[in-house]
Amino acid sequence: MQNPYLPYPVRIDEIITETEDRNLKTFKFVFLNDGDEEKFSYQAGQFAELSIAGKGEIPIGIASSPTEKGFVMFTVNKVGLVSTFLHNMKMGDIMGIRGPLGNYYPWDALEGKNVVIIGGGFAFTTLRSSIVYMLDPANRSKFGDIHVIYGARSPGMLLYRNELAEWEARDDINVHITVDATDDPDWKYNVGFVPTITEQKAPPADENTYAIICGPPVMIKFTQPVLDKQGYKHDHIIMSLENRMKCGIGMCGHCNVGKEFVCKDGPVFTLAQLSHIPKEY
Amino acid sequence: MVGYIDKIKEISERLLKDGKVDMVIGFRKGTMPMMNEPHRVKSADDVKNLVWDSNCGINLANYLTDRKEKIGIVAKGCDSRNIVTHIIENKIDRDQLYIIGVPCKGMIDSHKITNAVSGEIVDVVESNGEVTVKGDGFEETFNKADVLQKNCAVCIHRNPVIYDELVTDLVEEQADVDRYEDVREIEAMSTEEKHNFFDDLLAPCIRCYACRNACPLCYCPTCFVDESRPQWVGKGDDPVDIKTFHFLRAYHCAGRCTDCGSCERACPVGINMRLLTKKLEMDCLNLYGWEAGLTLDNRPPLDTYKPDDPEEFIK
Amino acid sequence: MKVIKIDKAKWNDGLEALNGSYSLFGPVKQNECYEFKKLDKDEQLDLSGLNTRMSAKGLIYPHTEAMFTYTLDEGEENHHIMQPADKDYSPRAVIGIRPCDADAFLLVQRNFDTPDYKDPYWIQAYEATTFVGLACNNPCRSCFCTSAGSGPFHEAGLDVLVVDAGDYFLAKAITEKGEALLKVTGWDNELDSDTAEKEIAALKNDAEAKISSTILTDNLKEMPITAVYDAPFWEDVAFACINCGTCTYVCPTCWCFDIQDEVHGTSGTRMRNWDSCMFPLFTLHGSGHNPRGEKVQRVRQRFMHKLKYYVDKYGDGIQCVGCGRCVRACPVNIDIRKVCDLMNNYDEATCAAQ
Numbered sequence: 001m002q003n004p005y006l007p008y009p010v011r012i013d014e015i016i017t018e019t020e021d022r023n024l025k026t027f028k029f030v031f032l033n034d035g036d037e038e039k040f041s042y043q044a045g046q047f048a049e050l051s052i053a054g055k056g057e058i059p060i061g062i063a064s065s066p067t068e069k070g071f072v073m074f075t076v077n078k079v080g081l082v083s084t085f086l087h088n089m090k091m092g093d094i095m096g097i098r099g100p101l102g103n104y105y106p107w108d109a110l111e112g113k114n115v116v117i118i119g120g121g122f123a124f125t126t127l128r129s130s131i132v133y134m135l136d137p138a139n140r141s142k143f144g145d146i147h148v149i150y151g152a153r154s155p156g157m158l159l160y161r162n163e164l165a166e167w168e169a170r171d172d173i174n175v176h177i178t179v180d181a182t183d184d185p186d187w188k189y190n191v192g193f194v195p196t197i198t199e200q201k202a203p204p205a206d207e208n209t210y211a212i213i214c215g216p217p218v219m220i221k222f223t224q225p226v227l228d229k230q231g232y233k234h235d236h237i238i239m240s241l242e243n244r245m246k247c248g249i250g251m252c253g254h255c256n257v258g259k260e261f262v263c264k265d266g267p268v269f270t271l272a273q274l275s276h277i278p279k280e281y
Numbered sequence: 282m283v284g285y286i287d288k289i290k291e292i293s294e295r296l297l298k299d300g301k302v303d304m305v306i307g308f309r310k311g312t313m314p315m316m317n318e319p320h321r322v323k324s325a326d327d328v329k330n331l332v333w334d335s336n337c338g339i340n341l342a343n344y345l346t347d348r349k350e351k352i353g354i355v356a357k358g359c360d361s362r363n364i365v366t367h368i369i370e371n372k373i374d375r376d377q378l379y380i381i382g383v384p385c386k387g388m389i390d391s392h393k394i395t396n397a398v399s400g401e402i403v404d405v406v407e408s409n410g411e412v413t414v415k416g417d418g419f420e421e422t423f424n425k426a427d428v429l430q431k432n433c434a435v436c437i438h439r440n441p442v443i444y445d446e447l448v449t450d451l452v453e454e455q456a457d458v459d460r461y462e463d464v465r466e467i468e469a470m471s472t473e474e475k476h477n478f479f480d481d482l483l484a485p486c487i488r489c490y491a492c493r494n495a496c497p498l499c500y501c502p503t504c505f506v507d508e509s510r511p512q513w514v515g516k517g518d519d520p521v522d523i524k525t526f527h528f529l530r531a532y533h534c535a536g537r538c539t540d541c542g543s544c545e546r547a548c549p550v551g552i553n554m555r556l557l558t559k560k561l562e563m564d565c566l567n568l569y570g571w572e573a574g575l576t577l578d579n580r581p582p583l584d585t586y587k588p589d590d591p592e593e594f595i596k
Numbered sequence: 597m598k599v600i601k602i603d604k605a606k607w608n609d610g611l612e613a614l615n616g617s618y619s620l621f622g623p624v625k626q627n628e629c630y631e632f633k634k635l636d637k638d639e640q641l642d643l644s645g646l647n648t649r650m651s652a653k654g655l656i657y658p659h660t661e662a663m664f665t666y667t668l669d670e671g672e673e674n675h676h677i678m679q680p681a682d683k684d685y686s687p688r689a690v691i692g693i694r695p696c697d698a699d700a701f702l703l704v705q706r707n708f709d710t711p712d713y714k715d716p717y718w719i720q721a722y723e724a725t726t727f728v729g730l731a732c733n734n735p736c737r738s739c740f741c742t743s744a745g746s747g748p749f750h751e752a753g754l755d756v757l758v759v760d761a762g763d764y765f766l767a768k769a770i771t772e773k774g775e776a777l778l779k780v781t782g783w784d785n786e787l788d789s790d791t792a793e794k795e796i797a798a799l800k801n802d803a804e805a806k807i808s809s810t811i812l813t814d815n816l817k818e819m820p821i822t823a824v825y826d827a828p829f830w831e832d833v834a835f836a837c838i839n840c841g842t843c844t845y846v847c848p849t850c851w852c853f854d855i856q857d858e859v860h861g862t863s864g865t866r867m868r869n870w871d872s873c874m875f876p877l878f879t880l881h882g883s884g885h886n887p888r889g890e891k892v893q894r895v896r897q898r899f900m901h902k903l904k905y906y907v908d909k910y911g912d913g914i915q916c917v918g919c920g921r922c923v924r925a926c927p928v929n930i931d932i933r934k935v936c937d938l939m940n941n942y943d944e945a946t947c948a949a950q
Binding site: 311312313316317318319320321339343344392395396401403417485487488489490491493494495503507515516517518519546547548549550551 | 626627628629646649650658659660734736737738832835836838839840841842844845846854856858867869872875877923924925927928929930931933934
C-alpha cells in the first residue's frame with residue numbers, strides 16, 4: 001500500500017531571497033531518487049507539504065510550473081516553526097516534499113478563454129506557476145487574452161521581480177504591476193491598491209473571461225465588489241483558500257469547512273461554490 | 282433547595298428587568314442524573330430555567346474571564362473565591378458583577394454514587410440531607426455527607442466571601458475537618474512510592490484538558506502545552522509529557538487554587554489531579570498563612586515579595 | 597450464516613484456543629470502569645459492563661502512533677529521510693466490542709480509506725482485526741443507537757455477533773473473517789440457523805424496545821448548510837462548553853489528528869496524535885488568523901460535522917452511532933440529543949419572521 005504520508009526526499013538546490021524584508025525566500029528542490037520527479041507530476045494551483053525532519057510539515061503552493069523540469073520551486077513566508085527553520089537551512093540540505101496535493105485551477109475549462117489573474121502580496125506563488133504554464137510555447141495558443149494584476153506594499157515586496165519585468169515587456173500578456181505606495185522616483189509601473197487597479201485595468205466580464213484571485217483577505221474583500229460591478233459571474237471567479245492543514249489528503253480534519261476539506265476538495269473553489277460554505281477560512 | 286431556586290429566580294428576574302445586568306450566569310437542569318449545565322439567562326422570561334441543587338459543582342467564575350458585559354452570577358463559596366481571584370488578576374471588574382451568593386452545603390460526587398450502586402442510575406432525588414438513587418430494580422439512599430465531592434467534604438469556606446445579595450442565611454462552616462489527610466499520606470511515602478503513585482494517578486489521562494479548561498485559573502491565551510515556539514511538552518501519550526502537564530499546571534495554580542474541585546469533577550477518566558493542587562494549597566497556608574480568594578486587599582503570595590517571606594523551602 | 601451455541605462454561609476455552617493465532621483485546625474493569633485492553637495470556641475479559649468508558653477506536657487508531665522514524669545524524673546514511681516505523685499488523689481479535697463501536701469503524705473508514713488516498717496505518721490495523729461483538733441486551737439509558745443508524749444487535753462492522761441468551765451464548769458468523777475465527781475456537785455446536793436466527797431476533801426485539809432515547813435528523817438532511825449554520829441557538833448551546841476534548845476523544849467516530857515530530861538526541865519520530873476541533877489551536881493559521889477562534893464556532897463545528905457536513909458529504913447518514921459516551925462524559929452536560937433536536941426542528945422561515 002502506498003503511504004501518502006511519506007515525503008519524497010529532496011535536496012535544496014537554490015535559495016533566493018525574494019523581498020526586502022527578507023521574510024520571503026524561494027527554494028528550489030531537486031529530487032534525490034530517480035523517478036520521483038515523474039511521480040510528483042502536478043498542475044498549476046496545487047500545493048505540497050514541505051517536510052523537515054525534526055520540525056514537521058507545512059503546506060505550500062507550488063510556485064514552479066509543470067512546464068519547468070528538473071526542479072520544483074516554492075516561495076515560503078517566514079511565519080511559524082517549520083518555515084522559520086527552513087529559512088535558516090542551506091543549499092545541499094536534505095528534506096522532503098509530499099504531494100502534489102489538492103485540486104488545481106480548472107485548466108480544461110479555461111482552455112480557449114481569457115484569463116485575468118489578480119494577485120496580492122506573497123499569494124502570488126501558484127499564480128506565477130499558472131502564468132509560466134500558460135506562457136509556455138506549447139500552451140500559449142490554448143488561451144485567449146491573459147491579464148495579470150499584481151500588487152504589493154512596495155516595490156521591494158514584489159515576488160519574482162525579474163520575471164515580472166520580462167512579462168511586462170512581452171506583447172502576449174498584459175501585466176499591470178502595482179504597489180500601495182513608493183518614493184522610488186524610477187518606479188515606472190502603477191501606484192494604488194489592487195482593487196483600484198483592477199477597476200482600471202481588468203477587461204470587462206464576458207462568458208469567455210475568467211478571473212483567478214489570490215491575496216490577503218483585505219484585498220479579496222475589496223476586489224470582489226469591483227469584479228461584481230464589472231459583471232463577473234461568481235462561477236467565473238476562481239479563488240484559492242488557505243487553512244491550517246496537517247495531512248493534506250483530507251483525513252486529519254484540520255482544514256474542514258462545511259462538507260469540504262480545503263486540502264483535498266480545494267484549495268481551488270469558485271466564488272459560486274464558496275457561497276454554500278461557511279466562511280471559516 | 283426549592284427555597285434557593287425561588288430566590289435565585291427572583292433576584293435574577295429583578296436584575297434583568299431593572300436592566301442592572303445584561304445576563305445572569307447560573308445553572309439549568311441537566312439531561313443526565315447528577316449533572317447540571319452552566320447556563321446564561323439574558324431575559325427575565327427565561328429565569329424559569331435556572332436551578333440549584335447539589336449538582337452545581339462546576340465553578341462559574343470560569344465563565345467570567347475577560348467578559349465585558351454586566352453580569353449577575355450565582356456563586357457558592359468557592360466560586361466567590363475565584364471571582365475574588367479573577368478581580369485581583371484583572372480578568373473581570375467588580376463593578377461589572379452582581380454576585381448572587383449561595384451558601385453551600387457541598388456538591389455530590391457522582392462517581393462515588395455511581396460506584397456505590399450496581400446498575401445504571403436513572404434518577405437521583407435529594408431531600409433533607411439525603412440522596413436517593415433509583416435505577417432498574419434498585420433504590421438506595423445515602424447520607425449526603427457521605428457522598429460529597431472530596432473537596433466539599435473538607436471545605437471550610439462554604440459561604441460566599443463576596444456577594445451583593447444572599448439567597449439564604451449563611452450556613453455554618455465546617456469545623457474540625459482534617460483538610461490535608463490525603464496530602465500527608467503521599468508525603469509519608471518514599472520517593473519510589475511517590476513516583477509509582479503519581480504514575481498510576483496520571484496513567485489514565487487522555488490529554489483532553491478538561492481539568493485545565495474547567496479551571497477558572499487556567500485562562501492563559503496560549504497554555505504552555507499548546508505553545509509550539511518553543512515547544513515545552515511533547516503532544517503524545519508519553520507519561521513524562523503527561524506528568525509534565527499536570528505538575529506544571531498545578532504549580533501555575535499555586536497560591537491561587539481555591540480547591541473548588543472543578544478539575545477533578547470535569548475529568549472524564551476520573552483522575553484526582555486535585556491532590557497536586559491540594560499539596561500546594563497546604564504549602565501556601567503553612568508558609569504564608571494564605572488561602573486564595575478570601576480578600577480583595579492582598580495579592581497571592583507567589584506574585585508578591587515581602588522581606589519576611591520564608592525561605593527555608595528553597596534551601 | 598451459521599450460528600454456534602456456546603455453553604458458558606466453554607467460553608474461556610474457546611478464547612484460550614485463539615491465543616496462538618490472534619492477539620486478544622477486550623474490556624476489563626479498571627478503577628471501577630471498563631476499558632479495552634490487550635489481554636495478557638492468562639487475563640480474562642469482563643463482559644459484565646455496559647459501554648466501555650473510552651470507545652474501541654483506540655484499538656485501531658491509537659491516541660499516539662509513530663508514522664516514521666529518522667536520524668538527524670549527518671554521518672549516517674539516509675539522514676533526514678523518513679523511514680517507515682515498526683508496525684505489528686499480525687492478526688488480532690477484539691472480543692466483546694459493542695455493535696455501535698464496531699459500526700463506528702465503518703463511518704470512520706470513509707475518511708481513511710478513500711478512492712484517492714489510503715491511510716496505511718488505519719487500514720492495515722483494521723484489516724488485521726476480527727471483531728467479535730457482544731449484543732447489548734440491556735442498553736444504557738443514554739444510548740440512542742437505534743435512531744443513529746446502529747442498534748444493540750447491529751451487525752454491520754462485526755465479524756461475529758455474540759448474543760448472551762442466558763445460560764449460553766449464541767455466536768453468529770457474519771463475515772468469512774468471523775467464520776475463520778470461530779473455527780479456531782473449537783466451539784462446534786452449530787444450530788439450525790432458522791431456529792437460532794429466530795431466537796436472536798426475539799432477543800433483539802427486546803433489546804431495541806429498551807432503547808428509550810432517540811434523535812431525529814430527517815429535516816436536517818434537507819436543510820441548506822448555511823441555514824442551520826446561521827441558526828440563532830448556537831450561542832446558547834455553546835455557553836457551557838469549556839472547550840476540552842472530552843467529547844471528541846471518547847467518541848468512536850471522531851477521527852481528527854495532528855502530526856508532530858519529536859526528537860531525542862539525533863533520532864526522531866514523526867507521529868500522529870488525536871486532535872480535537874474543540875481546541876482553538878486546531879484551526880490557528882500561521883498568520884495568527886483563526887477562522888474558528890470563538891468557542892461558539894468550535895462547538896457548532898463538532899455538531900455540524902457529525903449531523904450535517906458528514907451527511908451531505910457521503911449521503912449515508914450521520915457521523916454518530918448513538919453510543920452516548922459524549923453525553924455521559926461531557927463535564928458540563930452538553931447533550932448531542934438536545935442539540936440534534938434544535939438543529940432538526942430549526943425552521944429558518946419562522947426564525948426570520950420573529
